[in-house]
Amino acid sequence: MSFNERLQQINWDESRLSIMSKTTADVERALSRQRLSLDDFQALISPAAEPFLERLAQRSMQLTRQRFGHTMQMYIPLYLSNLCANICSYCGFSIHNKIRRTTLSSEQLSAEIAAIKRMGFDHVLIVTGESEHRVGMAYFRQVLPLLKQAFSHISMEVQPLDQHEYEELIELGVDAVLVYQETYNPITYAKHHLKGKKQDFHYRIHTTDRLGAAGIHKIGIGALIGLEDWRTDCYHVAVHLDYLQRTYWKTKYSISFPRLRPCAGEFQPKSIMTDRQLVQLICAYRLFNPDVELSLSTRESAHFRNNVLPLGITSLSAGSSTQPGGYAEESQQALEQFEISDERSPAVMANVIKQKGFEVVWKDWDRSLSGL
Ligand code: SF4
Numbered sequence: 001m002s003f004n005e006r007l008q009q010i011n012w013d014e015s016r017l018s019i020m021s022k023t024t025a026d027v028e029r030a031l032s033r034q035r036l037s038l039d040d041f042q043a044l045i046s047p048a049a050e051p052f053l054e055r056l057a058q059r060s061m062q063l064t065r066q067r068f069g070h071t072m073q074m075y076i077p078l079y080l081s082n083l084c085a086n087i088c089s090y091c092g093f094s095i096h097n098k099i100r101r102t103t104l105s106s107e108q109l110s111a112e113i114a115a116i117k118r119m120g121f122d123h124v125l126i127v128t129g130e131s132e133h134r135v136g137m138a139y140f141r142q143v144l145p146l147l148k149q150a151f152s153h154i155s156m157e158v159q160p161l162d163q164h165e166y167e168e169l170i171e172l173g174v175d176a177v178l179v180y181q182e183t184y185n186p187i188t189y190a191k192h193h194l195k196g197k198k199q200d201f202h203y204r205i206h207t208t209d210r211l212g213a214a215g216i217h218k219i220g221i222g223a224l225i226g227l228e229d230w231r232t233d234c235y236h237v238a239v240h241l242d243y244l245q246r247t248y249w250k251t252k253y254s255i256s257f258p259r260l261r262p263c264a265g266e267f268q269p270k271s272i273m274t275d276r277q278l279v280q281l282i283c284a285y286r287l288f289n290p291d292v293e294l295s296l297s298t299r300e301s302a303h304f305r306n307n308v309l310p311l312g313i314t315s316l317s318a319g320s321s322t323q324p325g326g327y328a329e330e331s332q333q334a335l336e337q338f339e340i341s342d343e344r345s346p347a348v349m350a351n352v353i354k355q356k357g358f359e360v361v362w363k364d365w366d367r368s369l370s371g372l
Pocket of ligand 1: 084086087088091092093094095129130
């Protein structure tokens with residue numbers, strides 16, 4: 001069974017109703033379990049669990065330290081291109097936004113790599129818009145050898161590809177692929193994806209099956225919080241994780257929980273998730289799955305990141321620029337995908353992490369450990 005088929009078994013409205021009708025007793029039961037079911041997860045993200053935040057946080061911290069120790073992985077996004085052939089209502093790179101478009105040349109990429117290395121990173125997340133023809137496999141074949149020479153770990157957040165293309169990317173040194181469904185509600189998805197290949201909800205949702213079949217080391221999933229009711233969307237993320245771990249059990253998984261940020265186009269979110277609710281969600285994911293990596297980006301404020309990082313997070317970005325060429329060039333031009341919130345440098349962030357008693361880990365995985 002593919003995840004597309006698994007998704008057919010879930011009814012959006014019934015899931016929402018089930019989450020919203022959870023009781024204090026359901027939350028207590030979920031908190032007392034060693035292994036949580038999807039129904040328990042619903043209880044932990046429900047309104048009924050909001051008064052239990054302190055207990056959730058304590059348990060989440062304890063499980064995270066047991067599994068991951070006092071370590072915090074650091075990564076940095078490297079935007080290779082802001083070309084995009086799609087219209088997504090919430091994104092600054094959307095083709096209808098009048099911003100200057102650019103794709104890094106080999107020389108510009110070398111300058112970006114040098115700037116990132118100076119900051120201390122050995123784990124890079126390469127990001128592009130979705131422009132199959134201009135920033136597709138031919139471009140990746142050109143840039144990955146350069147990146148591979150410089151970094152021990154390469155994650156990728158680019159347009160969904162076919163299985164044979166993922167197999168080639170793994171050969172070229174890609175360790176992890178992140179692909180967010182944005183929203184698992186097909187009707188809402190259709191409202192926000194108005195042009196381009198990303199309109200195909202089913203091809204996108206099938207991406208993780210292609211990645212799993214290709215044998216990738218790690219897959220990142222998530223929902224873009226704000227497009228839909230966050231509880232129901234994030235419940236679908238948990239179902240997705242559950243399916244993937246059962247089906248592609250050799251692969252590692254990570255979850256991100258990006259809240260919508262201001263960008264070109266001035267999109268307004270449908271639902272607002274408060275800081276307390278985001279903490280509740282992070283802790284619920286940890287209790288549901290002690291092994292999953294939980295990643296927090298610079299979309300969130302410095303204050304929030306400082307407070308939440310010991311509770312369940314395992315990896316953080318820092319010093320991020322969301323515009324291509326943003327590390328080597330001091331550009332004021334509007335090329336960025338969205339505004340970041342935490343603008344602290346990697347060195348400052350590393351100090352904060354150390355002061356909280358964590359060891360800063362600058363790379364996730366070394367290929368030599370896989371014997372490749
Ligand atoms: S979200 Fe991705 S696909 Fe959509 S416009 Fe932005 S870069 Fe393009």
